[in-house]
Each structure stands twice: as structure tokens, then as C-alpha cells.
Amino acid sequence: MIRRLTLALSLGLTTALTAAPVLAQDSGPLRIEITDGVVEPMPFAIATFHGTDEVTGLVQNLIAADLTGTDLFREIPASAHLARRDSFEEPVTYEDWRAINAEALVTGEVSVEGDIVSVRFRLFDVVSGQPLGDGMQMQSAKADWRRAAHKVADQVYARLTGEKAYFDSRVAFVQETGPKDARRKRLGVMDYDGANIDWLTDDAALVLSPRMSPDGNSILYTSFESGFPQIKVMDVASVTSRPLTQSGDSMAFSPRFSPDGRWIVYSLEKAGNSDIWQMDPSSGAARALIESPAIETSPSYSPDGSQIVFESDRSGSPQLYTMPATGGVEPTRISFAEGRYGTPVWSPLGDLIAFTRQIGEKFHIGVMRADGSNEKILTESFLDEGPTWAPNGRVVMFTRVTPGGDGEPRLHSVDITGRNMRPLDLSFAASDPAWGPLLP
Numbered sequence: 001m002i003r004r005l006t007l008a009l010s011l012g013l014t015t016a017l018t019a020a021p022v023l024a025q026d027s028g029p030l031r032i033e034i035t036d037g038v039v040e041p042m043p044f045a046i047a048t049f050h051g052t053d054e055v056t057g058l059v060q061n062l063i064a065a066d067l068t069g070t071d072l073f074r075e076i077p078a079s080a081h082l083a084r085r086d087s088f089e090e091p092v093t094y095e096d097w098r099a100i101n102a103e104a105l106v107t108g109e110v111s112v113e114g115d116i117v118s119v120r121f122r123l124f125d126v127v128s129g130q131p132l133g134d135g136m137q138m139q140s141a142k143a144d145w146r147r148a149a150h151k152v153a154d155q156v157y158a159r160l161t162g163e164k165a166y167f168d169s170r171v172a173f174v175q176e177t178g179p180k181d182a183r184r185k186r187l188g189v190m191d192y193d194g195a196n197i198d199w200l201t202d203d204a205a206l207v208l209s210p211r212m213s214p215d216g217n218s219i220l221y222t223s224f225e226s227g228f229p230q231i232k233v234m235d236v237a238s239v240t241s242r243p244l245t246q247s248g249d250s251m252a253f254s255p256r257f258s259p260d261g262r263w264i265v266y267s268l269e270k271a272g273n274s275d276i277w278q279m280d281p282s283s284g285a286a287r288a289l290i291e292s293p294a295i296e297t298s299p300s301y302s303p304d305g306s307q308i309v310f311e312s313d314r315s316g317s318p319q320l321y322t323m324p325a326t327g328g329v330e331p332t333r334i335s336f337a338e339g340r341y342g343t344p345v346w347s348p349l350g351d352l353i354a355f356t357r358q359i360g361e362k363f364h365i366g367v368m369r370a371d372g373s374n375e376k377i378l379t380e381s382f383l384d385e386g387p388t389w390a391p392n393g394r395v396v397m398f399t400r401v402t403p404g405g406d407g408e409p410r411l412h413s414v415d416i417t418g419r420n421m422r423p424l425d426l427s428f429a430a431s432d433p434a435w436g437p438l439l440p
Helices: 055-068 094-098 142-161
Strands: 017-021 042-046 073-075 104-113 116-125 136-141 169-177 184-191 207-212 218-223 230-235 240-243 250-257 264-270 273-279 286-290 296-301 307-312 319-324 340-346 352-359 362-369 383-389 395-401 409-415 429-438
Touching: 042 055, 055 073, 055 104, 055 116, 055 142, 104 142, 116 142, 136 142, 169 207, 184 207, 184 218, 207 250, 218 250, 230 250, 250 296, 264 296, 273 296, 307 340, 319 340, 340 383, 352 383, 362 395, 383 429, 395 429, 409 429
Parallel strands: 042 073, 042 104, 207 429, 296 340, 362 383
Antiparallel strands: 017 136, 104 116, 116 136, 169 184, 169 429, 207 218, 218 230, 230 240, 250 264, 264 273, 273 286, 296 307, 307 319, 340 352, 352 362, 383 395, 395 409
């Protein structure tokens, strides 16, 4: 198995969370090579973090949960550890960690002064007996200790995989309550793992299809507050919203931001026909990108903003098409296999498009290249739909409904290799996930 380290220490600084990196050097071959084949999780150990505050154990446990939750890493339990470290600065006795077959080691220290928690950590290549950099320090408000832990896990993940991470990110979603034929829905936002939920609307009016802005500060969504589908934009910090489209003889839905946040693209229905439109949300100026007799919906920008992928039934059944973001040219069909395709969304890396595909009575989440080649089905269920990408383009979250009962929707995630399918740990029904960016 190839092992090589890719090290990146640059982190943005905010008043809520700061990172104080120590200059580090790449120091030896250690890297998980992730392929479509079976990946044997890398065995790693987390030496007991030093610290007297109760948050110390919480930080350590969350770092471990983040890493093991990817199914790329396997934690060696503390009960198997031979080494007992007396301080954060104590040299690593590599032979003790090799003896329990650890390949990587994380050490850490948590200190609390007033309302500020500081987390120091180091990562070591046990196989070669070398530190992987000189370590980092994270600071946050004590109430935000989860962000500090996610940031540490992000750095460990990035160093050991060579990929960007996704733990310190937020997901917008819709909570669903009530019977199947009378659902009540409200908009919320949470950490990627289902913690730290903030409710943004009540359930007095139906809400659908939230979509995060590129900076994570705003959310587009479809609201039925007026009685008709209407696109609104909400400022997450102030929890205030305003309409972008007006009720009347048309219905607007399925909005998404452009990668630079300057535009939104959405579906507009008039007289039973829906087309793809583009709007400048600051001025409200809008124009049609496609006007045809076909039903076009679910548009999504490529990460460079040059292309749009969408769903259309112009060929007789719902299929996927791409076109320049400026419109004005005939779209190119990219899906040709059996079944019905919908809800396409471009990967943040630009290499893949995720989609929903119905084959007979089964629904699937799949991915394909932007030209339609190399299609891969990741899931199969009674109803899987609405994929959304993690910020690093490695994981897809979606809505799953199982048959029977009230048919309550639940959020699930899966790796793009089709591995590591898992439900999100939520105590309520939820749908329409929309993954936001990695936080600064």
C-alpha cells in the first residue's frame, strides 16, 4: 500500500476559532492511497490527551469519531496501549506503538483559560519513526470546542490522505414531522455529523430544497409561505430572510448559487411548463437560460461557474444535460442508460456529477463524469434521492425513505467508491440535505 504525506498548514483566522500553525516539514512516506477497491483502514492510536478540564476527553473522542467515521482509519483502543505519556512534550517511544501495530499516532493537550480552550496536537509516522510536522494549536471559545476538535481531525485526515477534509463543515436540511399525508417542515442547519442544530424557520409554512451559499453565510430555499412556491434567501447569522421571486402566475423552485455567489439559477414554472432561469439576487434582474416545451429543472453549476447540469424530459423521459452557464446553445445530453435521472449536482472538484436514478421500482444515488462516462451506482433502496457533496468531493449525503409505516425520510451518507454507507445520527426525520463549505 502506498504511504505518502501531503502536508498543508494554512488555516483561515476568525474570532470564533483561530489556528496557530508551527512551521512543518514533510518527513517521510505515509499516505493512504484511496481507490475504488477495498481499502484496509489504517490503524492509528490517539495517546490520552493531557489536560484537567472535562472538555479534554470530549475533544479526543470527537477527533477519533471523525477519523473512524470515514472507514479509512481504525483506532487502536487505549486499553491496548503500552506507552503511558507523562506530558505533551515527552518524546515518542516508537517501538511501543509499533508493537501494537499502530501506523500513525496522534498526541494532544487541551488547556482552558476562562472561556477559551486551546488544543495542541502532533501527528507521528510510527512506521518510519518520524513526526509529520511540528504540530499545530487551535483556539476557540470553550462552547465551540467541537470546532477545535473538527479542525484537528481535518488536519490529520488531510496529512494522511493528501485530500482536503470536511469535518468542520455545516449542512442545511429540512426536518419533517407529522403524518405522511400532512408533513410539517422546518429549515435547520447543523454540523456535518448532526450536532449543534440551529433552527432557522418554524413549521408554519412548508419549506423545501435549502442550498448553502459558497461562503456558508446564506441559504436559498423554496417557501410556500405565500401559498405558492417562492424562492427566498436567508442570512444565517441574523436568521432573516427575503423573497427573491414573487407569487403570481408562476412558481419558482430548485435554486442554487453560482460558485462566486453572484448568481442563482433556478426553475420557473409557467402554464405547466418549467424552464431554467438565472437571477442576480442583489438586483432581482432575471432572464431565461432555456425556454422550451420540455420540463427542465434541478440546475447546478460546475465549480468554475462555466457550465450548468440539469434535468430535462426533452428526450421523452427525465435525463441529464449540460450547457454553458450563459445559455444560448443547444444542451448536450450526458445520461443514456436505462431509467429516469434527476437532481444532478456537480462535485466541488469538478470531476463528477452526482444524481438520482430510478430503475424500475428502485431508486439509486450514482456518480458519473461530466461527459456522462464512467457511471457508478453507489446505493439502491426503495427511495434514495437528492445527493449533496462534502466540501472535498469524497462523500455524498442524501435522503433515504424506507417502505412501511409513515415512510419517514432519514439522512444517509456514502463514499464515492460506494463504501461506508451510514445513517446520520439524528433523532427525527429529515430530508433535503445541502452541504456547505469547509469553515474558515
